[in-house]
Amino acid sequence: xxxxxxxxxxxxxxxxxxxxxxxxxxxxxxxxxxxxxxxxxxxxxxxxxxxxxxxxxxxxxxxxxxxxxxxxxxxxxxxxxxxxxxxxxxxxxxxxxxxxxxxxxxxxxxxxxxxxxxxxxxxxxxxxxxxxxxxxxxxxxxxxxxx
Amino acid sequence: xxxxxxxxxxxxxxxxxxxxxxxxxxxxxxxxxxxxxxxxxxxxxxxxxxxxxxxxxxxxxxxxxxxxxxxxxxxxx
Numbered sequence: 001x002x003x004x005x006x007x008x009x010x011x012x013x014x015x016x017x018x019x020x021x022x023x024x025x026x027x028x029x030x031x032x033x034x035x036x037x038x039x040x041x042x043x044x045x046x047x048x049x050x051x052x053x054x055x056x057x058x059x060x061x062x063x064x065x066x067x068x069x070x071x072x073x074x075x076x077x078x079x080x081x082x083x084x085x086x087x088x089x090x091x092x093x094x095x096x097x098x099x100x101x102x103x104x105x106x107x108x109x110x111x112x113x114x115x116x117x118x119x120x121x122x123x124x125x126x127x128x129x130x131x132x133x134x135x136x137x138x139x140x141x142x143x144x145x146x147x
Numbered sequence: 148x149x150x151x152x153x154x155x156x157x158x159x160x161x162x163x164x165x166x167x168x169x170x171x172x173x174x175x176x177x178x179x180x181x182x183x184x185x186x187x188x189x190x191x192x193x194x195x196x197x198x199x200x201x202x203x204x205x206x207x208x209x210x211x212x213x214x215x216x217x218x219x220x221x222x223x224x
Contacts, residue, residue: 124223
């Protein structure tokens with residue numbers, strides 16, 4: 001189970017390919033992934049950049065707890081969360097969640113759980129820069145489901 | 148041991164407070180920490196708190212050497 005915070009752009013598909021190299025061939029029957037990407041629009045306005053603030057120490061602890069709880073609730077072989085921090089540009093991947101499991105039900109459900117729990121518990125805050133060069137804090141998440 | 152206090156996100160900006168350490172004297176709960184460090188600023192918008200890196204309610208006990216943080220609702224992902 002791996003949790004990483006990165007302060008520079010990353011390629012989620014490269015990271016997945018690298019991570020899978022350590023899995024035993026044939027041990028996994030299902031892989032579920034989610035990639036969240038920064039949009040250039042939000043709440044009716046054009047967004048040109050974002051600062052993603054986090055709470056060093058607590059953020060990692062919350063993400064570790066989320067992965068641990070996923071492992072307690074579903075039969076999973078491995079899990080990966082990579083999340084950006086710092087300055088982000090439109091089109092940049094913000095988050096990667098991935099679950100490897102023997103079967104698809106656990107993979108789908110655990111991956112969804114990782115994302116929804118992350119969005120409601122992990123200590124990140126987004127500050128958007130708008131096209132008029134003003135900035136604003138994102139006050140709430142778009143709808144998902146509660147964990 | 149002093150209590151470490153941290154602020155994040157829009158809470159930090161609106162309060163214009165740096166992170167700080169305060170004496171644990173007269174501190175029983177996270178609300179006490181908030182009141183002392185913000186001059187009892189009313190919690191008008193949703194403000195959350197953590198103690199020792201765990202989400203807690205404002206009435207949770209705070210002890211010597213604890214780290215208390217205040218921040219808005221999280222918006223990661």
